[in-house]
Amino acid sequence: MKVLANFEDNHKIPSNSSLDVMLGGGFEKGTITQIFGPPTSGKSNLTLTLAVNVARTNKKVIYIDTEGGISIDRIKQIAGSDFSNVANNIIVFEPTSFQEQNDKLRSIDVWLRRNHEDVELIVLDSAVALYRVDDMKSSKLNKELGKQMGLLSKIARQYDVAVIVTNQIYSAIDEEGNSDIKAVGGTILQYWSKVIIQLERGDEINQRVATLKRHRSMPEGKQAVFTITSRGII
DSSP, X not given: OOXXXXXXXXXXXXXXXXHHHXXXXXXXXXXXXXXXXXXXXXXXXXXXXXXXXHHTTTOEEEEEESSSOOOHHHHHHHHGGGHHHHHHTEEEEOOSSHHHHHHHHHHHHHHHHHHGGGXXXXXEEOSSHHHHHOOSOHHHHHHHHHHHHHHHHHHHHHHTOEEEEEEOEEEEEOTXXXXXXXXXXXXXXXXXXXXXXXXXXXXXXXXXXXXXEEOSSSOTTOEEEEEEETTEEO
């Protein structure tokens, strides 16, 4: 099925892929969507595709890159001839510490009070990269992470903005010695994320599989298969 980008449903942002079918039209505004998976599972390709889709409509995207991995060349590929217009509509922040990440989010909240009508999407890629390398005690880190997610949730609801956070994974061993893949951030990110999507590599080299782990109105376990291309995801 081919899904064409349209913003007739003003409460959802399309990805132009089978993900839109899985999500009932696209990524919701007014809430936090968490996307987690291993490296190269497609998290950044998905968020960059969404960012370009929004920027093409002359709406602003706030992209918080905590790993210093955002690629201008990749945005050029996805945007094609629209790059100049797209580039003007994507605002990038690159915090280098967990405290700076906190400060950036608070400054964004202040800025949005005057400019929220121009913004449709906020991406935090990744929510826990700096959290994992910070030397603060874990209890304080968890408290700060909860505050950050609470602020993003407030921003999403107050300004009807789609907030997408990407997340990393780790392997946990249960009492029977079985390995289970879990998202970093535990119950904190799980609590604040009203939609949760797990990404995995598919059978083919550029194929990815998305599994719906949580949604307010769609059944859990639904899956979508998409392909990463030079022009984004299809």
